[in-house]
Amino acid sequence: MRRIGICDTTFARYDMASAAIDELKMHAPDLKIIRRTVPGVKDLPVACKKLIEEEGCEIVMAFGMPGPDEKDKVCAHEASTGLIQAQLMTNTHIIEVFVHEDEESNPKDLKILAENRAREHAQNVIKMLFKPEKLTREAGMGMREGKPDVGPL
Amino acid sequence: MRRIGICDTTFARYDMASAAIDELKMHAPDLKIIRRTVPGVKDLPVACKKLIEEEGCEIVMAFGMPGPDEKDKVCAHEASTGLIQAQLMTNTHIIEVFVHEDEESNPKDLKILAENRAREHAQNVIKMLFKPEKLTREAGMGMREGKPDVGPL
Amino acid sequence: MRRIGICDTTFARYDMASAAIDELKMHAPDLKIIRRTVPGVKDLPVACKKLIEEEGCEIVMAFGMPGPDEKDKVCAHEASTGLIQAQLMTNTHIIEVFVHEDEESNPKDLKILAENRAREHAQNVIKMLFKPEKLTREAGMGMREGKPDVGPL
Amino acid sequence: MRRIGICDTTFARYDMASAAIDELKMHAPDLKIIRRTVPGVKDLPVACKKLIEEEGCEIVMAFGMPGPDEKDKVCAHEASTGLIQAQLMTNTHIIEVFVHEDEESNPKDLKILAENRAREHAQNVIKMLFKPEKLTREAGMGMREGKPDVGPL
Amino acid sequence: MRRIGICDTTFARYDMASAAIDELKMHAPDLKIIRRTVPGVKDLPVACKKLIEEEGCEIVMAFGMPGPDEKDKVCAHEASTGLIQAQLMTNTHIIEVFVHEDEESNPKDLKILAENRAREHAQNVIKMLFKPEKLTREAGMGMREGKPDVGPL
Numbered sequence: 001m002r003r004i005g006i007c008d009t010t011f012a013r014y015d016m017a018s019a020a021i022d023e024l025k026m027h028a029p030d031l032k033i034i035r036r037t038v039p040g041v042k043d044l045p046v047a048c049k050k051l052i053e054e055e056g057c058e059i060v061m062a063f064g065m066p067g068p069d070e071k072d073k074v075c076a077h078e079a080s081t082g083l084i085q086a087q088l089m090t091n092t093h094i095i096e097v098f099v100h101e102d103e104e105s106n107p108k109d110l111k112i113l114a115e116n117r118a119r120e121h122a123q124n125v126i127k128m129l130f131k132p133e134k135l136t137r138e139a140g141m142g143m144r145e146g147k148p149d150v151g152p153l
Numbered sequence: 154m155r156r157i158g159i160c161d162t163t164f165a166r167y168d169m170a171s172a173a174i175d176e177l178k179m180h181a182p183d184l185k186i187i188r189r190t191v192p193g194v195k196d197l198p199v200a201c202k203k204l205i206e207e208e209g210c211e212i213v214m215a216f217g218m219p220g221p222d223e224k225d226k227v228c229a230h231e232a233s234t235g236l237i238q239a240q241l242m243t244n245t246h247i248i249e250v251f252v253h254e255d256e257e258s259n260p261k262d263l264k265i266l267a268e269n270r271a272r273e274h275a276q277n278v279i280k281m282l283f284k285p286e287k288l289t290r291e292a293g294m295g296m297r298e299g300k301p302d303v304g305p306l
Numbered sequence: 307m308r309r310i311g312i313c314d315t316t317f318a319r320y321d322m323a324s325a326a327i328d329e330l331k332m333h334a335p336d337l338k339i340i341r342r343t344v345p346g347v348k349d350l351p352v353a354c355k356k357l358i359e360e361e362g363c364e365i366v367m368a369f370g371m372p373g374p375d376e377k378d379k380v381c382a383h384e385a386s387t388g389l390i391q392a393q394l395m396t397n398t399h400i401i402e403v404f405v406h407e408d409e410e411s412n413p414k415d416l417k418i419l420a421e422n423r424a425r426e427h428a429q430n431v432i433k434m435l436f437k438p439e440k441l442t443r444e445a446g447m448g449m450r451e452g453k454p455d456v457g458p459l
Numbered sequence: 460m461r462r463i464g465i466c467d468t469t470f471a472r473y474d475m476a477s478a479a480i481d482e483l484k485m486h487a488p489d490l491k492i493i494r495r496t497v498p499g500v501k502d503l504p505v506a507c508k509k510l511i512e513e514e515g516c517e518i519v520m521a522f523g524m525p526g527p528d529e530k531d532k533v534c535a536h537e538a539s540t541g542l543i544q545a546q547l548m549t550n551t552h553i554i555e556v557f558v559h560e561d562e563e564s565n566p567k568d569l570k571i572l573a574e575n576r577a578r579e580h581a582q583n584v585i586k587m588l589f590k591p592e593k594l595t596r597e598a599g600m601g602m603r604e605g606k607p608d609v610g611p612l
Numbered sequence: 613m614r615r616i617g618i619c620d621t622t623f624a625r626y627d628m629a630s631a632a633i634d635e636l637k638m639h640a641p642d643l644k645i646i647r648r649t650v651p652g653v654k655d656l657p658v659a660c661k662k663l664i665e666e667e668g669c670e671i672v673m674a675f676g677m678p679g680p681d682e683k684d685k686v687c688a689h690e691a692s693t694g695l696i697q698a699q700l701m702t703n704t705h706i707i708e709v710f711v712h713e714d715e716e717s718n719p720k721d722l723k724i725l726a727e728n729r730a731r732e733h734a735q736n737v738i739k740m741l742f743k744p745e746k747l748t749r750e751a752g753m754g755m756r757e758g759k760p761d762v763g764p765l
Binding site for chain 4: 161162163164165166167168169170171188189190191192195196198199200202203206207218224227228231232234235238239242260261263264267
Binding site: 010049074086 | 226229230233234236237238240241244245246247248249253274277281285288289291292293294295296297298303304305306
């Protein structure tokens with residue numbers, strides 16, 4: 001059974017991980033999901049690396065919802081840098097699913113964005129695992145997870 | 154006996170480490186606490202890594218209080234980047250507990266913030282060690298250490 | 307047969323990879339091209355490293371088209387940092403071919419830029435593989451891929 | 460005999476290393492000091508790592524005086540990032556002693572700051588080597604090297 | 613015969629490498645120079661690391677001329693970060709010789725700056741190889757490569 005890691009935070013204001021797990025199960029009921037929750041996005045990199053190296057996950061999804069302040073932006077940048085480093089150290093993909101709190105001005109839209117981005121990135125994970133050639137057919141097509149695709153030029 | 158590392162600075166203006174140690178002991182009197190103090194936040198990464206690799210700590214808390222100037226913000230960023238790297242090199246969590254001097258405008262509020270953030274992150278450490286499923290129940294709930302939780306969307 | 311890795315994204319709005327592959331084949335029909343497509347630029351570093359370490363590619367081209375917002379610029383920076391790190395971990399060149407969406411103000415010019423930059427970097431790859439001394443003859447000549455060369459001072 | 464590394468630059472406008480060596484010798488005449496000078500702050504990280512790995516230093520002090528321009532700030536940031544990385548790769552402290560040229564508006568004050576910061580960080584090194592518990596007694600006390608301490612909140 | 617690596621770009625608008633090679637040969641005719649040219653500054657880190665690990669160079673000079681735009685500044689920062697990392701991975705100095713296109717407002721002055729900086733950093737390399745104590749005599753003296761030294765405070 002293929003093992004997928006899911007890592008999220010208590011800082012986030014929406015449970016994106018559950019949305020993604022639901023989506024993953026819909027497409028691939030046999031996946032074994034291993035979930036960890038940490039306080040904030042800066043705790044994600046090592047948690048994801050442990051899911052890969054200690055739990056045998058072959059791909060991980062990392063969910064975060066950075067706040068709107070400059071300080072939050074810096075945290076998100078540090079987390080992203082760490083997630084890339086964790087991938088390089090393990091030769092394993094970690095799909096970062098971050099929604100910035102200032103991407104939408106009202107909470108309802110932000111919630112919809114978070115739900116959709118989580119689900120569409122779960123679909124990406126399915127493609128990466130089972131049909132990578134599908135992604136190549138979408139290369140350069142201006143796909144946007146959680147928002148309307150902008151399409152090719 | 155489980156070993157917890159505590160690392161703080163002489164630069165900080167509040168002894169957050171003692172607050173955290175008090176909180177940790179309240180929840181888990183049997184923990185073995187090993188504490189190191191360094192001059193500033195940029196000295197934290199290697200000190201934390203040594204607590205993990207040379208002192209056998211299974212989790213570390215890193216306390217810092219970056220100043221309000223641009224130069225201080227850059228220091229904090231460098232320290233955070235190093236803390237994430239140290240975690241990835243050791244597959245061990247280091248919980249960063251930073252309070253920025255400009256998070257509150259008066260010293261009394263800043264002191265309260267520092268005390269509370271230290272204690273609430275100590276509670277996170279307790280959960281990570283003993284009841285990780287509790288964190289998952291709080292996933293996406295908009296938790297904020299040291300300040301009122303903002304709650305889910 | 308020499309193996310060249312090609313890695314691009316579904317986020318991009320132009321299929322630069324196909325342009326580059328066409329150019330590569332024109333100059334060196336015998337190259338074995340291995341292509342992977344990932345969602346966004348931050349997924350490129352590990353994908354490129356896997357092309358090197360798991361697929362035996364001796365050089366890789368990484369294509370991306372970062373959006374115009376500040377958040378996109380940060381993503382591009384994180385991706386670039388990761389690509390450099392991946393190169394250092396493998397002692398293998400990864401030629402980054404990024405076109406920023408705000409490099410041109412109208413879509414048609416952006417498309418031309420993307421096509422040309424992809425092709426001219428493919429030519430760089432050919433030189434790096436087969437005639438590195440050609441690059442040294444162009445050292446300090448103010449070459450600009452996809453735009454008119456600015457020439458030497 | 461315990462070996463201490465000292466690394467500084469020709470770019471700096473004050474010989475902080477000599478001040479620090481004088482201070483170190485005052486407190487611990489038996490220390491073996493090994494000094495290297497490099498052109499600028501970006502050359503410090505590898506020079507410090509070599510002092511640790513090739514010369515057997517158990518702690519290193521790194522002195523720099525970044526200029527006032529934006530470009531200089533970026534150099535300082537890169538150097539600091541590298542110094543933290545060098546520490547993590549060696550499990551050894553490197554005490555960064557940087558004085559930014561714009562920390563004081565007149566040269567005389569800058570000189571005093573540089574002299575004092577070098578000496579007070581040398582005292583930190585002495586504490587780290589011989590009486591680390593002294594640092595813990597100063598934890599959270601708002602110490603500032605080279606300037607008046609700001610004290611606890 | 614001691615081996616020196618030289619790495620430069622086709623992006624640069626002046627052939628600094630040739631100036632440096634000329635200067636090196638003047639001071640040490642017996643050096644074996646190994647030169648590589650890459651497209652841009654972000655290709656320098658791995659090229660330099662290969663010169664060290666695959667060609668046996670004991671020191672490397674890396675030449676670049678970042679453009680004046682914000683995007684170019686970010687590229688230069690990424691390259692510099694990578695060059696420091698490459699040094700740490702090899703315990704070998706890589707002397708970065710970058711001239712920013714906006715350091716001078718007219719091309720003629722920029723050309724002179726590039727020529728002089730290349731030569732003066734070549735002199736630094738000579739000192740690092742043959743007379744490191746000379747650098748220590750210049751410690752804290754406010755040396756500026758390619759421009760008038762500012763001198764000590």
